[in-house]
Amino acid sequence: MQFAVIGNPIAHSLSPILHNHAFSSLGIAGFYGRYLLQENQSFYHLRSLHLKGANITVPFKEIAFNSCDEAFGIAYEIRAINTIVFEKGKMLGYNTDALGFYLCIENLALKNALIIGAGGSAKAVAHILKQKGISVTLINRSKERLRDFCDFECATFDTFTPKNTYDLIINTTPAGLTNNDLPLKKEFLSPLLKSASLAFDLIYGRETPFLTLAKSLDIATSDGKAMLINQAILAFEIFMESQNIAFDPKILRQSMQNIL
Template sequence: MITAQTRLLGVIGYPIEHSLSPLFQNAALSYLGLPFVYLAFDILPSNLERALEAMRIFSIRGFNVTIPYKEKVIPFLDALEGEARVIEAVNTIVNEKGKLIGYNTDGVGLYRSLERKEVNVEGKKALLLGAGGAAKAAVWALWKRGVKSIFVINRTRERGEDLANWARAEFFLEVEVVEWGKMKEQDSLPLWQEAGVIVNATSLGLKGEEISLPWEKLSPSVWIVDVVYRRGLTPLVREAKKRGIQSFDGKEMLLQQGAESFFLFTGEKAPLKVMEEALDWKPL
């Protein structure tokens, strides 16, 4: 029931109409009978600062933040907490009595996904495709799970180098950058053979784009983890499954980052099963 005590939560992005967060966040809120509603807001870039000011004016309790604002919101916040300071991107804003605090739950989301699927990366080599915000969250999660070294493969080499420098400085990880175009060349094949986990943190797959890996070179025990999700499986995960390679897509991370945000907004542990079922109602 909506009363005068009901407070607003939401997700901001541009565009936002495909966001699945309202679906599973509202299911969890109503399951626990909490006095919140969660809506999606399409915010034009020119309105971002005013949207955050409105959070204070309307006492909006919290926002999730998605593409393209995860870094752009930072100048308008009062403080960053936890992983947001390291990852330098915010996907959750909590309004604490008019102070806007930025958090990053993407890293924790992937960390928990790896944990829940029992992906053991301790002391292993990881191959990471991509070097944007999701890739940074992935580096954090892999480091937290004890990975030994990371090979970064990104279309724009310079961005890959920036990510590698950041990961070395923050986590003292062994990181090497491999050129995107060299993905299949003979000298880079040992990387694929030795990888314990391959994480796709590019946006490839979102619109059904294939990623052609040297499949026949991969270790039979490798895990393929896609941060991307879409209706049905992503092409990468579909191909992995076809080949009998253990894999999962970004729905798990979506759920886990949402569960962590839910806790930050409400102080209550998220009912994961309820959220998962809500996602199932609308097949991805």
């Protein structure tokens, strides 16, 4: 029984560690690996890998939505998928990013948030925050991607004028993943961070320039590690349900929380 995380780049992913430790802790015969999907390669190629399920990461979450035979829950609303089950020749899509993110901040008294970026992860974060009553503003480099966010206040980097301060600032872009870039110019980002309560970067496994800048301004920070664990637990539950495999949810949660 094989599973994998699909993306490009993918070598940095810690998902195999989380899922394989869960398999071992629960005594389930399963293996979870990584697969580098080239950007010019058809997404339907995944059907030939003989996987039972997969997690999808950048830059394929929206492509996954358009490739799946069916989408369920919030995945259908946001048109972005990070969890796929292969069942009876079909690809079935789910999104565990949205709830995985919200579980990280649900105990904070947040009124509004500024999201940097407009990709698949931004969709998940924006919609779950709106669903929970938190006002959302999005900014992105290009105007084209913002068309998917017609229900939100949006602006491009060069047209954005802050109307107020933001409790939460979230970087959903790849800036800092494989380079030392900030998602916005420092002179623009610093004033925004100074008035925030929390700077959250979806990237995990390294301190990004975004988080370094926030720390230098004495702003509380969080990387994407907790979100990674939360969404992985939710995805594992979907995988096992699709295979009709019973497991102890407490052991699952403990195994993933304690391995990283």
